Amino acid sequence: MEQVTPGDGHALARYRWWQQFSRSLFHLRLRIDAATFETWSVDVRIGGDEDGNVHAQLYRDGVNVARSALPAAFPVPGGVIEVAASAYGLKRCDYVTPDGARRQLVPDPASAEGRRAHLDRTRPGFSRALGTASVIVLIVALVVGVPQGIEQITTIPVVADTIGTFISPFQLPAWANISLVFVAIAASTERALRLRHNWLLDGSLFEGGE
Structure with a gap:
């Protein structure tokens, strides 16, 4: 896994229709206590930066808190979010708890992954x-x-x-x-x-x- 660096606090950008095959966006809603929930989001630009390097950005309630090259393992409450990519998109975006249990994050409904998940449901x-x-x-x-x-x-x-x-x-x-x-x-x-x-x-x- 690559080194995780702190985020710069920028806001999560809205998913646009023209980003269908260049951006992956997934979300995880975590219960912090009886009355508090946090939404953690992973944003990956599949095409990479000007050098071709693919990074994942981590957001908490829409605010950038961390960044890492892939494959990445972001510490979050109760576990880590593991992210890995292939030449065609993401091959893993899972919330992993210390006992090894895995839960795949939910794709943003506007994303290509979200539309494919909608097709699977409907x-x-x-x-x-x-x-x-x-x-x-x-x-x-x-x-x-x-x-x-x-x-x-x-x-x-x-x-x-x-x-x-x-x-x-x-x-x-x-x-x-x-x-x-x-x-x-x-x-x-x-x-x-x-x-x-x-x-x-x-x-x-x-x-x-x-």
Whole structure:
């Protein structure tokens, strides 16, 4: 986990419709005592800063109190908020208590994650079908893409001289390979909207795993 630094006290910005795939915003309502609640919010700009570094901002009742590069672990009352990202969005935004219990934070209703959660609540059958389709697409991309990648590696002279060459059983035209890449990216993005991440399906082809 990265080092957490103090926030500067700025107010949490309203979520805008054009930030659907560039910003993730999650909330956690915590009971402090019998009469007091606090809302903790995690704001992540997925695109990163000018150097490409992705940071999470932590807010308490709309006021910035901490900042950290990802992966982050923010101390909050009764536990920590853990945040981690993939190439497609967040893969974890959980409230973790000392006994190891986890609770995922609630996505802001205006965010892409919030809209995906709304679809899951209102049309659960379609939501499940969409999630299943995403997994199938990523399995196909893995099965087809890995042998082709190995073939490309074994065309390098030094590799070919050492272990020989490998011919992939899948020989797709360029347009089909490009289409498969875009469809797989869309599938991983859909899974990221639900904070689903598997190192093999979502990470091996395009981001190098965990």
